[in-house]
Amino acid sequence: MFDLLFAAISETTTPGGFKASNPGNPNGAMFVEADPISGNPQFGGGQFGNGWGATSPQAEAVPVVDDASMQAAADTTPVSNANDPADATDPLTGMSLTQNLPPAGDLDATEADELLYMREEEKLARDVYLTLYETWGLPVFRNIANSEERHTSAVLQLLDRYNLDDPAATQDIGQFSDPSLQQLYDDLVSRGLQSLEDALAVGATIEEVDIVDLQEAIANTDNADIEWVYSNLMRGSENHLRAFTSTLTRQTGETYSPEYLSSEEYDSILNSGSGRGQGQGRGQGRGRRW
Numbered sequence: 001m002f003d004l005l006f007a008a009i010s011e012t013t014t015p016g017g018f019k020a021s022n023p024g025n026p027n028g029a030m031f032v033e034a035d036p037i038s039g040n041p042q043f044g045g046g047q048f049g050n051g052w053g054a055t056s057p058q059a060e061a062v063p064v065v066d067d068a069s070m071q072a073a074a075d076t077t078p079v080s081n082a083n084d085p086a087d088a089t090d091p092l093t094g095m096s097l098t099q100n101l102p103p104a105g106d107l108d109a110t111e112a113d114e115l116l117y118m119r120e121e122e123k124l125a126r127d128v129y130l131t132l133y134e135t136w137g138l139p140v141f142r143n144i145a146n147s148e149e150r151h152t153s154a155v156l157q158l159l160d161r162y163n164l165d166d167p168a169a170t171q172d173i174g175q176f177s178d179p180s181l182q183q184l185y186d187d188l189v190s191r192g193l194q195s196l197e198d199a200l201a202v203g204a205t206i207e208e209v210d211i212v213d214l215q216e217a218i219a220n221t222d223n224a225d226i227e228w229v230y231s232n233l234m235r236g237s238e239n240h241l242r243a244f245t246s247t248l249t250r251q252t253g254e255t256y257s258p259e260y261l262s263s264e265e266y267d268s269i270l271n272s273g274s275g276r277g278q279g280q281g282r283g284q285g286r287g288r289r290w
Contacts (some may be wrong), residue, residue: 016025023108051259055217058259069191070171087188101161101225101228101229102224102225103224103225104161104162104223104225105222105223105224105225105226106223107162107223110220110221111220111221111223111226112162112164114217114220114221115155115159115162115226116159116164116167117178118155118213118214118217118233119152119155119156119159119166119167119168120167120168120171120176120177120178120181121181121210121213122148122151122152122155122233123148123152123168123171123176123207124176124181124184124185124188125144125145125148125151125206125207125210126148126149126151126152126189126256127144127174127185128185128189128192128202128203128206129141129142129144129145129148129203130142130145130173131174131189131192132174132189132192132193132199132203133145134268135192135193135199136196136199137200138196138200138251140200140203140243140244140246140247141199144203144240144243144244145202147236147239147240151170151233151236154229154233155229155233156168158225158229161225174189183238188202188205188206196251196252197248197251197252197254200244200245200247200248200251200252201244201248201254201256202258203240203244204241204244204245204248204256205259205260207237207238207240207244208241208258208259208260208261208266209231209260210233210234211234211237211238211241211260211261211269212260212261213238214230214231214233214234215234217230218230218234228252238269238272241269241270242269242270244256245270
């Protein structure tokens, strides 16, 4: 399915938050994420229902900050080590994407394949954003790269839990074990370097595909711990999608058009104050929307 995104790269024209579910709920997901535009905290409450997957978070409004504050947030938030599973935490609060995980279950081949792919897919997002930040200097790229760092580290914790070899263990920024992801990284960076509009559209496309892939990965697992982490990652991706599309409009006046989500779900994400961790995308196939 990589051909779908390769086509979108040439055709696509063209907000985020600290989120925490209810910490008083013993089944609550401890998920906190920095606002990708400002770097400021936005706290939301959520509660996992049956199957640990459905959530009903309520987030506070994203604070309005000026460009200087946005730049300061980007410059003072370090990028951590993607190969350290302890780094699956918010760098400002220390709260974890994987805290209070449900017990591990039996892992089948499909679930193992999804975990390995998701580890590098989240790394791809981080690496693209770090590269684009070096060129364009927009805080949204640096802040979301930090969030993606936590995402890929959260998947690493699951790889360690299930004794799976890490495909990213020896890979530097911009390097991938999966040849199709390597080619995709090269193509996305090439497009993102053409203009600021293209760079922000690349970010929105990555997050849109992440959401759809995570939806399918959730549907393909019956392990509560894996579903728990994927649901957290998906809410983060919804935040990132809002951040990129709003920044695109603010910076260029252009409007992003979804390629992989239905119009209804895309509009619902944009109109939501926080991620929902559920929904249905459009593509077919397992976790290979690219």
